[in-house]
Amino acid sequence: MRLRSLQIILWIAATAAVITFLAVRWWPATDDTATADSAFMPTFALADSEGRMRTTAEFRGKFLLVFFGFTSCPDVCPTTLSEVAQVMDDLGSAAGSVQPIFISIDPERDRRLGLDDYTKAFHPAILALAGSEEDTKSAAASFKIFYEQEADTSSPDGYTMAHSPSLYLIGPDGEWLRQFTYGTSAAEIVSDLLTRL
Amino acid sequence: MKHFLLATTLIFSAPAAMACETVTIGDLTVEHAWSKATIGAGRPGVFYVEIKNSGTTDDALVGITTPAAGMPMLHETVVQDGIASMPHAMSVPVPAGQSVQLAPGGYHGMLMELTTALKEGDSFPVTLSFEKSGEVTVNVDVLSLRAEGPDCADAGQ
Numbered sequence: 012m013r014l015r016s017l018q019i020i021l022w023i024a025a026t027a028a029v030i031t032f033l034a035v036r037w038w039p040a041t042d043d044t045a046t047a048d049s050a051f052m053p054t055f056a057l058a059d060s061e062g063r064m065r066t067t068a069e070f071r072g073k074f075l076l077v078f079f080g081f082t083s084c085p086d087v088c089p090t091t092l093s094e095v096a097q098v099m100d101d102l103g104s105a106a107g108s109v110q111p112i113f114i115s116i117d118p119e120r121d122r123r124l125g126l127d128d129y130t131k132a133f134h135p136a137i138l139a140l141a142g143s144e145e146d147t148k149s150a151a152a153s154f155k156i157f158y159e160q161e162a163d164t165s166s167p168d169g170y171t172m173a174h175s176p177s178l179y180l181i182g183p184d185g186e187w188l189r190q191f192t193y194g195t196s197a198a199e200i201v202s203d204l205l206t207r208l
Numbered sequence: 209m210k211h212f213l214l215a216t217t218l219i220f221s222a223p224a225a226m227a228c229e230t231v232t233i234g235d236l237t238v239e240h241a242w243s244k245a246t247i248g249a250g251r252p253g254v255f256y257v258e259i260k261n262s263g264t265t266d267d268a269l270v271g272i273t274t275p276a277a278g279m280p281m282l283h284e285t286v287v288q289d290g291i292a293s294m295p296h297a298m299s300v301p302v303p304a305g306q307s308v309q310l311a312p313g314g315y316h317g318m319l320m321e322l323t324t325a326l327k328e329g330d331s332f333p334v335t336l337s338f339e340k341s342g343e344v345t346v347n348v349d350v351l352s353l354r355a356e357g358p359d360c361a362d363a364g365q
Contacts, residue, residue: 085254085319086285087292089244090312093354124250132247132353157291165281165296167252167320173293193287194313 051187053077053179055150057114057142060127065140067185074109074188074204075181079156081117081172082129087193089133091176096134097197098204105208106136114150115141116158117172154179180204227349227358234341235263236302240360241346243319245328245353253277253326255317255334255348256357259300260307268339269300269308274348276332278321285313294318299339312356326350 054067055077067075076095080088095111102109113130115121118141121129130139142150151158158174176193178200188207191200230239237260246253253276261267272280282297300315302308310316317334326332330350337343349358 083251084294085252086283086294086312086316087287089254089353093356096354125248129247129251161293163296165283166294166318171294173291175290176287176292177290192290193292 052185053154057140072183076111077179079114079116082121092133094197098200099134099136101201111137113139228360231346233344236341241348242358243348243350246326249322249325253319256310258309261302264304266304267302271337272317274334277319280319283318284315328352
């Protein structure tokens with residue numbers, strides 16, 4: 012009889028453990044996805060071309076159009092920069108509410124080549140940031156983007172960068188709003204932005 | 209005099225329209241060769257072009273050379289699983305009866321070690337080497353940094 016009640020207690024304990032495990036395993040996960048849109052607040056703290064530290068906090072109140080790239084990239088990055096420049100032109104008087112930010116994932120070389128000349132040639136509104144390796148890694152991790160240096164003898168200096176080419180839209184309170192995948196037209200981005208401004 | 213003026217105008221406006229000129233070699237038609245202005249010469253330039261193969265034999269673009277760059281190479285932009293990378297392309301297939309484009313977001317020539325910065329309105333020659341058809345030289349128009357392609361009436365853009 013004692014054995015039997017011990018068995019019952021053990022069964023209850025085991026069932027409770029399973030329920031607890033499942034609850035822990037699944038509930039927070041569903042919660043996360045349900046609140047991710049409003050709770051995800053990616054941040055950066057990176058130096059601009061003059062060495063001043065710029066952080067996400069100083070841009071509260073503005074929409075941020077953030078993208079990662081490197082200036083020795085001849086195809087993808089100029090295409091994205093051109094799109095962003097076109098977006099800024101097409102926003103007209105609403106452009107003041109949007110801050111486009113180019114974050115270098117190749118900061119050492121980009122600082123050497125001159126960062127500001129490059130992005131400003133596309134559009135003067137684009138703010139270029141190139142932090143330390145460490146700060147760049149933190150920013151990328153915070154935005155959940157991937158980048159990696161790849162050895163490549165057919166590229167300048169023997170390496171190229173693989174990276175997430177999307178544009179990320181951050182809201183005036185610092186919250187993640189959406190991404191525009193590579194190739195999204197300036198017109199589409201503008202019409203999305205105009206619904207929010 | 210009128211004709212002289214017209215001719216002069218045509219000559220001076222020719223560079224802007226060069227990207228719209230067509231060069232042929234064997235069954236291949238090469239047109240819409242263009243590039244983008246660069247900021248300085250420290251970063252690579254880019255080369256885009258359209259190649260049509262009206263023959264019955266597959267061909268391939270296997271290399272490019274130009275006096276404008278010390279190390280011109282063929283690359284391909286590949287976006288896979290949300291990551292963009294740019295592998296070196298050993299060759300760009302030009303199948304029989306088909307057209308291929310070296311265009312933004314795909315195959316492109318990467319012009320490394322530029323001899324000078326590329327300025328909008330400039331043009332420079334690029335020699336394309338094909339596996340079967342041999343070599344052909346096209347004049348490449350340097351368009352603005354933000355250009356999406358040459359403005360030709362028949363451009364496949």
